[in-house]
Amino acid sequence: MTRRAILTTGLGLLLAACGGCKVRGEAVLNEELLARAARGDAAGVRDALAAGADIEARDGLRRTALLLAVAADHIEAADVLVAAGADPNAQDSNQDTPWLVTGVTGSVAMLKTLLPARPDLTIRNRYGGISLIPACERGHVDYVREVLKTGINVDHVNDLGWTGLLEAVILGDGGLPHQEIVALLIAAGADVNLADRDGVTPLAHALAKDQTKVAALLRAAGAR
Incomplete structure (x- = not known):
C-alpha cells in the first residue's frame, strides 16, 4: 500500500470514528434532555437544548421531553420546551400527547402553558x-x-x-x-x-x- 493510500485510509477511519462520536454525543444529549424534563430541571432542559439536543427526541415509550414534563406537572420545564417549539401533539406508544395528558392530570397551569403552542x-x-x-x-x-x-x-x-x-x-x-x-x-x-x-x-x-x-x-x- 502506498503512503498516500495509507494516509487516505487513516483519514477515512478517523472521520468515521468522529462521526460515531457525534452520533453518540447526540444520543447522550437527548437522554439528558429527557431525564431533565422528567425531573423538572428547567435550567438543565435549556442547557441540553442549547448544546444541541433534539427537542423531539423520544424515550423507549416514544415520550418526548414535553410529554414527560407535562405528565409530572413540571410547569417551568414545559414552559422552556414550549418556548423552544416543542410539539404539544406528539403521540407516544400509548397514543398520549402532552395536550391529552393535561386532561388526565387536571393541571390548569399546564393547560395554560401549552395553549400558546396551539395544541390540536x-x-x-x-x-x-x-x-x-x-x-x-x-x-x-x-x-x-x-x-x-x-x-x-x-x-x-x-x-x-x-x-x-x-x-x-x-x-x-x-x-x-x-x-x-x-x-x-x-x-x-x-x-x-x-x-x-x-x-x-x-x-x-x-x-x-x-x-x-x-x-x-x-x-x-x-x-x-
Whole structure:
C-alpha cells in the first residue's frame, strides 16, 4: 500500500470514528434532555437544548421531553420546551400527547402553558377521547371549567360511545365535583339527551346510579 493510500485510509477511519462520536454525543444529549424534563430541571432542559439536543427526541415509550414534563406537572420545564417549539401533539406508544395528558392530570397551569403552542383540541387518545373526557371522569372541575373556554367539542363521543357528560355520570360518584362538572357541561351547551350506543341517556344512567342531585341538574336542563 502506498503512503498516500495509507494516509487516505487513516483519514477515512478517523472521520468515521468522529462521526460515531457525534452520533453518540447526540444520543447522550437527548437522554439528558429527557431525564431533565422528567425531573423538572428547567435550567438543565435549556442547557441540553442549547448544546444541541433534539427537542423531539423520544424515550423507549416514544415520550418526548414535553410529554414527560407535562405528565409530572413540571410547569417551568414545559414552559422552556414550549418556548423552544416543542410539539404539544406528539403521540407516544400509548397514543398520549402532552395536550391529552393535561386532561388526565387536571393541571390548569399546564393547560395554560401549552395553549400558546396551539395544541390540536381534536386529537384523540387510545379510547378515542379528547382531553375533556378524562377530566370529566376524574372530577377535575377547574380543568373542565378552563378547557371549555377553548371551544373544545363538548359533545365529542369516544370509542366507547360516551361523551364527557356520560363519563361524568357513568364513571363519577355523583358527588360535588361531578355535580359541578355536569353543571359546567350543561352551561357549555352539552346535549343532555345524547345517549350512549345502547340508547341509555345521561339521566337514565344518573337514576340507575342513585345520583339524585345529578339527575335534578339534568332534568332542569331538559333531560329525558
